[in-house]
Amino acid sequence: MNSKENNIRRFLVLGHNTPLDPNFSLNNLPGEGRIDILCRCINSAFFLSHSIRKKVRLYLVLQNKVTIRLEGKELKHLNPDERSTAALIKKALEKRKKVRIREKETTPGIYISERNLEDILKEEKGNILHLHENTQTQLKEIKKEKIVNPFFILSDHKDLTKKEKKIIEKERKVKISISPKILHANHTIIVAHNHLDYIQEK
């Protein structure tokens, strides 16, 4: 992370079955590797009423092979609904073949690259928080300084693979829960934002 950036909130969502090519139907997002989940995560990460959260960066890591990065301060053409959001993912995947590790901007504020979880974690240092249901530590118990420029890792409807677990274990991360219930990833992002909105307003 660029050290000049302050109070940026970073989220990474692992999409385990998300297609890597753009030939999916916008009429059946749940049937297309649960793209609907990633669309709702995008909605949760960026939308305020009538505005976009500028200081948010979201990584969607697809099948641990391809990464789509969304940058709040640059985003354009993003609407809250799933279908139009999926169309932006489709557009990103259309440009996939032409890129490797180096990112390519596909629409304003949306980038694609052939990077995996390990690649991203090499770049994104700082307070890594693994959001997970099976843990006692609650987000609201974490000291304020531990959640400056937080980097939250979440999974879609699938559990982490062994490989992903191993990669995350290597990092100095805190495993936290944000609810006594088990929530969807997009709902988890909302709760995390809300907690940070309160403590960072003070």
Place this chain on the structure above:
Amino acid sequence: MNSKENNIRRFLVLGHNTPLDPNFSLNNLPGEGRIDILCRCINSAFFLSHSIRKKVRLYLVLQNKVTIRLEGKELKHLNPDERSTAALIKKALEKRKKVRIREKETTPGIYISERNLEDILKEEKGNILHLHENTQTQLKEIKKEKIVNPFFILSDHKDLTKKEKKIIEKERKVKISISPKILHANHTIIVAHNHLDYIQEK
């Protein structure tokens, strides 16, 4: 509200432009009176990871004329994505002409009637909480007993009409905020649930 019901969470969302007839396209939900917003509110109200919140009742009041009620403990065929949820709304509206004040079940756990906000508030008594951005009182400051069987009122992307404001003013309601930011209705529902999940677990 049936007095035998305990700890049920009630939400009412006002859909100001939602169409009252079922001839809308599932391919353009934002263009169809922002049905996408109501679909996301349904998602937020009911979904936990791999389960449905049974003790939730959600009213969608369309153009202050038609009400769709969703009952957590009875719901079937509900999926998290917007499109399939909109198809359930469509199905409810298809059966609209045949009903009046009396409700008709259109799919399991979904009911339609020709009731407006006033009609609903006559039936749903108890702790009425109007979720609103322009207020100092925060949900987390509200005493626990004031949020037993809460009834939360929210609006879609539009402000309340004068008539709606007047109806709500008449009730003994508490005006509360759940964030220092202005949030979308579906995000607001998530934050409210999260607060209640913590205090009701204790």
